[in-house]
Amino acid sequence: MSKLPIGLTIAGNDPTGGAGILADMKAMHSREVYGMAVITSLTAQNTLGVQDVFNVPVDFIDKELKSVFDDELPHALKTGMIAEADMMTLVAKYIKKYKIPYVMDPVMIATSGDRLMTDQSMNTLINELIPLADIITPNLHEAEAIAGMKITSEEDIKVALKIMREDMGASNVIIKGGHLEGDAIDYLYDGNDIFTLSANRIDTNQTHGTGCTFSAVLTAELAKKKSVMEAFKTAKAYITDAIQNSPNIGRGNGPVNHFSYKED
Numbered sequence: 610m611s612k613l614p615i616g617l618t619i620a621g622n623d624p625t626g627g628a629g630i631l632a633d634m635k636a637m638h639s640r641e642v643y644g645m646a647v648i649t650s651l652t653a654q655n656t657l658g659v660q661d662v663f664n665v666p667v668d669f670i671d672k673e674l675k676s677v678f679d680d681e682l683p684h685a686l687k688t689g690m691i692a693e694a695d696m697m698t699l700v701a702k703y704i705k706k707y708k709i710p711y712v713m714d715p716v717m718i719a720t721s722g723d724r725l726m727t728d729q730s731m732n733t734l735i736n737e738l739i740p741l742a743d744i745i746t747p748n749l750h751e752a753e754a755i756a757g758m759k760i761t762s763e764e765d766i767k768v769a770l771k772i773m774r775e776d777m778g779a780s781n782v783i784i785k786g787g788h789l790e791g792d793a794i795d796y797l798y799d800g801n802d803i804f805t806l807s808a809n810r811i812d813t814n815q816t817h818g819t820g821c822t823f824s825a826v827l828t829a830e831l832a833k834k835k836s837v838m839e840a841f842k843t844a845k846a847y848i849t850d851a852i853q854n855s856p857n858i859g860r861g862n863g864p865v866n867h868f869s870y871k872e873d
């Protein structure tokens with residue numbers, strides 16, 4: 610029996626460590642959660658963009674998942690980049706079987722604008738993964754693609770939140786306002802209320818992997834048995850601090866800082 614909370618990420622690798630499983634590991638480690646990672650795709654990527662993608666064959670992802678689950682059950686898991694529909698179906702099978710708190714980050718496009726999920730996978734993401742999720746964390750563009758509507762106002766955000774919970778079956782939905790104008794406001798809908806957390810927008814391009822980091826902190830907090838609301842507050846405080854103190858690595862959209870966040 611593990612003496613530490615364990616978080617599992619099922620996601621892609623960014624060799625420069627700003628996004629994907631490496632960002633997830635850094636965030637979980639910093640939140641004092643033991644991290645495990647099942648890799649779905651290798652990307653050749655840096656702060657300037659994605660140069661290439663190699664998808665791990667589905668039968669090998671199956672072996673990775675089996676190795677993890679046959680040995681020790683994680684206390685919470687997240688998914689990030691899952692490029693193709695058959696990978697999603699496989700992952701859904703494990704989540705259904707083991708019923709572990711699940712955070713789904715619907716990664717579709719990198720900060721650089723490069724595509725990380727095929728268009729044909731959208732129906733599978735909606736039908737097979739979203740209904741299993743305790744929290745889904747779309748950014749504005751992902752929320753538009755999933756809910757099938759344009760989002761230009763707070764009213765639109767509220768409609769999209771409700772579509773993703775009431776119609777699609779996610780238990781909690783967080784729409785991240787990182788790509789809106791003005792303050793960085795995130796919206797959580799838990800079926801009863803809509804809660805918002807706001808931070809001053811930091812004027813920077815050092816936002817590579819912010820979404821991965823945010824959902825990894827949520828996962829770490831759920832692994833520690835924190836409530837969704839507590840996890841939301843911690844993830845927001847962590848990412849704001851991590852962007853503010855970004856280490857200025859690389860020549861493009863640089864990564865965030867996983868050393869600087871200290872709890873009050």
Ligand SMILES: Nc1ncnc2c1ncn2[C@@H]1O[C@H](COP(=O)(O)OP(=O)(O)OP(=O)(O)O)[C@@H](O)[C@H]1O
Nearest residue numbers: 720748785786787788793810811818819820821848
């Ligand atoms: N410039 C900023 N200043 C303050 N907070 C920000 C900024 N950009 C993003 N955030 C916050 O970072 C978190 C991640 O949001 P974002 O919308 O950037 O996710 P994402 O687009 O999925 O990330 P990624 O770039 O990894 O794909 C949210 O809490 C958001 O409000």
Ligand SMILES: Cc1ncc(CO)c(N)n1
Nearest residue numbers: 621622623628629690719
């Ligand atoms: C591997 C990977 N996952 C997620 C993202 C989204 O930031 C990215 N750029 N790369």
